[in-house]
Amino acid sequence: MKSNQACVLAINGGSSSIKFVLYQSGETLERKLYGKIDRIGLPGTNLTFKDPNGNQQESLSIAASDHKSAANRLIDWLDAQPGFASVKAVGHRVVHGMTHSEPERVTPELLDELHRITPYDPDHLPREIELIEAFRQRHSKLPQVACFDTAFHRTMPRVARLLPIPRRYEAKGVQRYGFHGLSYSYLIEELARVAGVKGAQGRVILAHLGNGASLAAVRDGKSIDTSMGFTPAAGLVMSTRSGDLDPGLLSFLARTERMTASQFDQMVNHKSGLLGISEASSDMRDLLTREAHDVRAAEAVALFCYQAKKWIGSYTAALGGLDTLVFAGGIGENCPVIRTRICNGLGFLGIELNETRNGENAPLISAESGRVAVRVIRTDEELMIARSVCRVLGFGVVNKKD
Secondary structure, rough: OOOOOOOOEEEEEEOEEEEEEEEEOOOOOEEEEEEEEEEOOOOOOOOEEEOOOEEEEEEEEOOOOOHHHHHHHHHHHHHHOOOHHHEEEEEEEOOOOOOOOEEEOOOOHHOOOOOOOHOOOOOHHHHHHHHHHHHHOOOOOEEEEEOOOHHHHOOOOHHHHHOOHHHHEEEEOOOOOOOOHHHHHHHHHHHHHHHHHHHHOOOEEEEEEEEEEEEEHHHOOOOOOOOOEEEEEEEOOOOOOOOOOOHHHHHHHHHHHHHOHHHHHHHHHOOHHHHHOOOOOOOOOHHHHHHHOOOOHHHHHHHHHHHHHHHHHHHHHHHOOEEEEEEEHHHHHEHHHHHHHHHHHHHHHHOOOOOOHHHHOOOOOOOOOOOEEEEEEOOOOHHHHHHHHHHOOOOOOOOOOO
């Protein structure tokens, strides 16, 4: 690394993993090192890392019972790496930001606020706070930036944010927030690069389909609606999350099975979705290999595609038409058969696929005869975090060739 150029560390903490990427900042952001700690709190916790070409360099077995200990092990390892002294800032993905509409430098006041709002996202915020505080304790002079996943959706009109429950709960912050905002921000920036500003300013549906899955309706580059709601459990069927449910189910299960609110929350977040329907796997790849001989797997795949198709139809109505459909996320980027099944029957909206290009995971997979441009864009939340850090702190001149 060039010692006269600032480096930025992007941290993306998940429920059982921490991804990290080290970028060198200048006229572009150049990836220098990336890796992850996975299976945090489970047997077999590993720290793996790769060079800029994607070649795995090492896999280390570590002891990490929680995110705090994992963060300290990561910092220990980073401190020992050549060039880590060049790191001038750390950026964090923070899933919930309530009313924050832009990335912000971490201050004691912001940390206090994040602690206060942990009841809104008890699955993610405590772990993300632990990561931030670990870096503050070990490198107190290193500036940190919080990049909020909810920020992208702060432009949604009020009618899209309202939940139809007694109005008094709105004062407690109960509304539709939406998530996957870092991914969506990146996708819109990348769409402007590959399709031009006009393409990104049109009527766009972004489909982030992975273990967590959601769609967003975007017009003039701004979110007007999204499928996730007050929590990330709403909307589409996901790997282990249920997506939208009849709220009467909670009282039914409380009466018939004496299920508590905590048990219900555990069920809809960790035991439902593809896993719950298939009773076999939460991984779409596994289900596709099983569907020919396992009706449960086939039904899980069919439900996922059917619901995605419905959301595309409803968001086309909300947008008043559709110019571009973007697939992203692990499933959206890598699974041609799922894209085909979602798009089948949507010709009346102008969506038609070129199956050869779709099978190749090409960047543009729509047919010449289709009115809607259908694209596959590989999302990059860590790059979006690094870009945000550079904008907030004024590091380098970051262009769109990163």
